[in-house]
Amino acid sequence: MKVLVAGLNHKSADVEVREKLAFTGEKLEQGLGALLALPHVREAMIISTCNRVEIYMGVEDPGEATRQVKHFISDFHSIPEGLLDKALYFHTDSAAVRHIFRVASSLDSMVVGEPQILGQVKESFHLALDKKATGVLMNKLMKKAISVAKRVRTETGVAENAVSISFAAVELARKIFNDLVDKSVLLLGAGEMAELAARHLMNNGVKEIVVANRTLERGCELAQDFKGRAVPFSSFKEEMVHSDIVLCSTGAPNYVVFKQDLHNIMKERKQRPVFLIDISVPRNIDPKINGLENVYLYDVDDLQGVVDSNRHERNKEAQKAEDIIGSEVEVFERWVASLQSIPTVVALRQRAQGISEAELERLFNRLSLDEKQQGAVRQMAQAIVNKLIHSPTAALKEDVEDRDQLIAMIRKLYDLNGD
Amino acid sequence: MGAITFDISLAFYFFAMLFAVLDLSKSTKTFPKLMLISAFIGFGFQTVYIFYEGFSLGHVPFVNPHEATSFFAWCIFLLFFILEYRYKVGLLGAFITPMAFLLMFVSFLLPSELKPLSPVLRSQWLGVHTVFAFLANAAFAMAAGVGFMYLVQEHYVKSKRLGGLFSRLPSLHVLDEINYRLVTVGFPLFTVAIISGSIWADNAWGSYISWDPRQIWALVTWLIFGIVLHARLQRGWRGKRAAALSILGFLTIIGAFAGLALLQKGQHVFL
Structure with missing residues (x-):
């Protein structure tokens, strides 16, 4: 098989x-x-x-x-x-x-x-x-x-x-917050990538997702999708005071969040850490913000950098994995091959056993032996059978290259092919 | 017997440090295990050493610099085991065991013979004061170690270069949390040490404070950690600032220790 x-x-x-x-x-x-x-x-x-x-x-x-x-x-x-x-x-x-x-x-x-x-x-x-x-x-x-x-x-x-941007974002969030269950996410704008990342965060159990979009309607739709709530875009700064993770992709052509804004927000937050992910191109969050304490800002390129280095690491590791798999395949193949000879081993034993049984019966019919004597003869016959089939059986179980040939030969020699 | 148990524990602490450093270079399951086992054996022998000394002296066995630094290391390992059990922080050993081993090694170099304890100092306050002081100092030492880990990890996240130890170090939140816990444990212990010390001073010399350098340093340390706590609660000085301040506080302690032990002046002659 x-x-x-x-x-x-x-x-x-x-x-x-x-x-x-x-x-x-x-x-x-x-x-x-x-x-x-x-x-x-x-x-x-x-x-x-x-x-x-x-x-x-x-x-x-x-x-x-x-x-x-x-x-x-x-x-x-x-x-x-x-x-x-x-x-x-x-x-x-x-x-x-x-x-x-x-x-x-x-x-x-x-x-x-x-x-x-x-x-x-x-x-x-x-x-x-x-x-x-x-x-x-x-x-x-x-x-x-x-x-x-x-x-x-x-x-x-x-x-x-992790090798996708959303994975990388979640991985980073975990390294900052450890546990995401009591964390709030603010979705600033509703770009596709931000949505994907938000979905990923949701799967990792964040407490709530708030959507602030320029068109409130679309925001409401998304919020419903995430079982979160939508707020008017204009109030996002107030919202940021309570948000631990901010995903930004507004599609605006310039900065929307400035250093001074965040400085004030951090004061109100009592410096609780914030993780900002700016997925917009051009960027919507002033990169200087990363200089603030307890504020961690990653833009698309930063995340891509994380992904690339992860991918590089992973390729090295994948090679190791392929090596492990290679050796395991060999082990399994040997087992499958040994499986092939099992029917022949069984047939060989049955054949020998059959001959021995038939001969014993004929013998017992001709001679009148008592039970003890019969037992002794039986034992001797069994020993001969065992010793005779031992070496072909061992050869079949052995790990040899031309196993198919060996099987065919043994079947022919012991006449195992006839039904 | 005393000296031998000390030497054995020193050797095992060395192995613990070795395995902790090896753990840094390569992530396996064996090194942390070997590190913990070695540290545990070393700790066992040191405990025997401390009790043996204590019984043969008839008072708490940390009244000369040799014993004091050794007991300091013992307290650090005690807290280390508690933290390992409670938080299972990756790589903590690599940042703590070298510090504790260094203290043990300094202790090893210092003369262990004892000058007889002057009768004025013989008081039950000696035990209370020193045990609390060292437990507090150990908590501060750990806070500094964990604070250092925080600074390393924060550097990775801020600079966006996530290689090296980034994936193996705990999250910023956990490191900050442990640092905070250690300071909140250390501060009251230190306060008790200062109060019991001044009661003891009052009993021995008739005044609560005599403004000797050691006492001044103790107050400075107390103030620094007081600021760490106050600023965190009132102004949200967490993360990097808290970590840096607790390292500063610990350096103050070490400075006081080293300086005053070398000078051998004042009433804390033995420290």
């Missing part, structure tokens, strides 16, 4: 395609059932997230199975096969093993190092396990993928470095 993966991700397919092929809710269960019904598929598991749809399988004939699975996907989601060609990728054997290890370790994610994917892999695996869709191969593969991901997380810094 071999590992086969068929899938698409954020790199191979646009979101329009991904959402059409997603296995959501009941579809996932139905999909698993339909996959297992395919003649070449023995085991199956489906990972379906917003960034990827992947089907992992244990199959007998990867070539034939690939054809069948493609057909199945097109059938199941009612999409012509021709459209799938560009989006779908297929990996078998060690390439497939490497792929799932990289996915679980978040090396294949849109934001490399993001932690959610491992949870999604686990969840998908448990669902397939519940539906009894997996077997020896998938169980071992997924357990290994999870442990490899944990190893990558603890032994490398891949997960530590």
Whole structure:
């Protein structure tokens, strides 16, 4: 049996395609059932997230199975096969093993190092396990993928470095405030990037989000979205007294917040720290403000600088992670290979055992032995069987290159191919 | 037996410092563990040393410069363990253990023989005064160490160069908070030390204060930390200013210690 993966991700397919092929809710269960019904598929598991749809399988004939699975996907989601060609990728054997290890370790994610994917892999695996869709191969593969991901997380810094501007902003906020739960965010203007960053802060549990926009209507809309409140743009200075994080992107052509403003605000705040993020180009916050005590101002370039240095760090760490994965793939491949010889080992033993049983029966029919004598003869026969099959068994279990050849030879020598 | 337990604890404190510094250079889980274990063993031996000395002397064992600096280091480690347990602050050891080890090393160099304690000084106030004074000083020392960490981290955030120790140092909020806690603990302890010291002085010499250099320095230190607290509560002097002021306060303490121990003048001859 071999590992086969068929899938698409954020790199191979646009979101329009991904959402059409997603296995959501009941579809996932139905999909698993339909996959297992395919003649070449023995085991199956489906990972379906917003960034990827992947089907992992244990199959007998990867070539034939690939054809069948493609057909199945097109059938199941009612999409012509021709459209799938560009989006779908297929990996078998060690390439497939490497792929799932990289996915679980978040090396294949849109934001490399993001932690959610491992949870999604686990969840998908448990669902397939519940539906009894997996077997020896998938169980071992997924357990290994999870442990490899944990190893990558603890032994490398891949997960530590945020690589998007919003991530970087949140990371910085944490280094200033430690905990964001009691922090208020002020959204000054409603630019797209500021909105994204605000959403990120909200996911990290900030207390409230206040929107001050030039058109109050749009401000209200956004505030509703964030379950916050909107205030008139003109009152943003009063609002800043209570805001710990200010996201600014007003689209104004000049500075909106000046040093003197903030100086006064800081006095009223009793110098409680403020983190200002100026995402507007041209900038809306006077950069001199960073010189004030307990005020930390980052503009887009500063954040980009953080992201770049993180990315550089991360690439180094990602190489380490790839090395770990490489060695783990080898270990897994050896296990899969040893799996191949198991049927032969079993057949060999059965064959020898069968001959011995038959001969013993004939012997006992001819001679009248008492129970004790029969036992002794039986023991001797068993010892001969064991000793004779010991070395071929050991050879089969050994890690050799031409295992397939060896298996074929042993099957021929011991006549294991006939049914 | 006394001297041996001291030497062993000195050696283990050295290892603790070594592991703490190694932890700075490379992030692993082993170094902080080894650092804590070494510090703990050193602390154990030093505790035995202090009790042994105490019993053989019949009074508190910090009445010469050797014992005083050693006890100072002991108090710092005590607070260090409490902070580690309470806050689990990354890299704290790297900033604290060198300071404590240095004190131990100075103590090691100082002569340990004792001049007999003059009868006027034999009083239960001796114990109260010195224990409170050293606990307070240890709290201030820690506040300075944490304040220094704050300045380092704040420099990273302000300058927008986030390499080095940035990701491993705690957040500014946590460092500021710990600094504040340490000063609020240290200040009342120091106040008790000053009050008990003047009662003791009154008992021994008949006046609460005799304006000897040590006493003046103590008042200066008390004033500095009083300002740290007052300015924070009234005017929001937090973060950088609080950190810098607590370092200044600690330098005052060290200056007083070093200067007066060398001069050997005044009524605090032993300190």
